[in-house]
Amino acid sequence: MALGGTWTEAQRYPENAPREGTAEATQASAAAPTSTMPAPSPTTPTSPTSPTSPPQASLSSGPRLPPAGERTYPAPGFEESTAPLGTPPALPGTQAEYAFTQTQTQTSPDGAPVPVAWSPCRPIHYVVDPARAPAGFAEQVRASVAQVSAATGLVFVHDGNTASEGSTAEPPAIDRPAFQPSLYGDRWAPVLIGFADETSVQVLGGTVTGITNSIRAQDPGTGIVHLVSGTVYLDTELLARPDVRGVPAHVPVLRHELGHLVGLEHVGDASQLMNPASDSVTTFQSGDLAGLAVLGGGACAPGL
Numbered sequence: 387m388a389l390g391g392t393w394t395e396a397q398r399y400p401e402n403a404p405r406e407g408t409a410e411a412t413q414a415s416a417a418a419p420t421s422t423m424p425a426p427s428p429t430t431p432t433s434p435t436s437p438t439s440p441p442q443a444s445l446s447s448g449p450r451l452p453p454a455g456e457r458t459y460p461a462p463g464f465e466e467s468t469a470p471l472g473t474p475p476a477l478p479g480t481q482a483e484y485a486f487t488q489t490q491t492q493t494s495p496d497g498a499p500v501p502v503a504w505s506p507c508r509p510i511h512y513v514v515d516p517a518r519a520p521a522g523f524a525e526q527v528r529a530s531v532a533q534v535s536a537a538t539g540l541v542f543v544h545d546g547n548t549a550s551e552g553s554t555a556e557p558p559a560i561d562r563p564a565f566q567p568s569l570y571g572d573r574w575a576p577v578l579i580g581f582a583d584e585t586s587v588q589v590l591g592g593t594v595t596g597i598t599n600s601i602r603a604q605d606p607g608t609g610i611v612h613l614v615s616g617t618v619y620l621d622t623e624l625l626a627r628p629d630v631r632g633v634p635a636h637v638p639v640l641r642h643e644l645g646h647l648v649g650l651e652h653v654g655d656a657s658q659l660m661n662p663a664s665d666s667v668t669t670f671q672s673g674d675l676a677g678l679a680v681l682g683g684g685a686c687a688p689g690l
């Protein structure tokens with residue numbers, strides 16, 4: 387694993403479409419934030435020679451963090467429960483293919499790879515950017531997110547729309563920060579889902595139709611790496627495409643990107659939604675669903 391002490395790292399998925407049979411490149415980020423995440427440390431003891439030192443915090447007050455505006459990560463544990471909020475469905479076995487974007491360095495007791503996943507013990511917040519999006523997009527997002535929630539057991543919360551302009555707007559940007567306390571408070575930034583074009587997100591040029599930027603962080607207490615934030619952009623060029631099997635062309639791309647968002651990697655099996663070159667699969671198939679069920683069974687992340 388290449389985290390090497392950095393606390394976030396992005397993985398991007400430019401989608402080559404219209405699925406012209408070309409292999410899609412998975413582009414590792416070169417833009418990972420470089421801040422290290424220090425383990426919260428108690429306040430430094432004040433010199434006993436200082437007569438004006440403030441009283442020390444009681445032991446029960448816990449470690450102190452700098453104000454949010456001086457940090458590059460949120461105070462840990464926002465909305466984190468002690469147990470998963472939901473459970474993934476029990477599925478019939480499948481031979482269909484699935485793959486994970488990244489796995490932990492430690493395997494499970496039975497030797498199986500353990501994927502990097504969201505904490506199932508807190509809700510995943512998301513916002514929808516209505517700019518450049520077609521009518522009904524928020525509902526399409528809601529329905530697609532509900533599919534992912536059902537397949538993983540992960541709980542999602544729609545925080546509403548982003549503002550299209552003004553101080554609370556978030557213009558499309560490939561390097562959207564994972565921590566924006568001035569906009570979202572002292573928590574990881576909610577996932578942003580919207581449309582963009584190559585003028586603001588250059589990777590959407592050419593045949594690329596979507597990109598997901600997943601942000602990971604390592605829990606300093608457990609050493610487990612989790613997904614904590616992310617961004618999904620769909621190419622506005624999709625809006626000019628004909629429907630795919632009665633579905634607006636951007637909807638299968640949206641679902642595919644949400645698969646990336648929760649930790650699925652591409653597969654070669656053309657019958658699965660996570661195949662990057664398929665032109666007819668519009669929603670999650672048996673292999674995709676099997677992978678999503680595993681991704682819903684991640685560990686809690688009390689230290690993030």
Ligand SMILES: [Zn+2]
Pocket residue numbers: 399400401642646652662
């Ligand atoms: Zn993809």
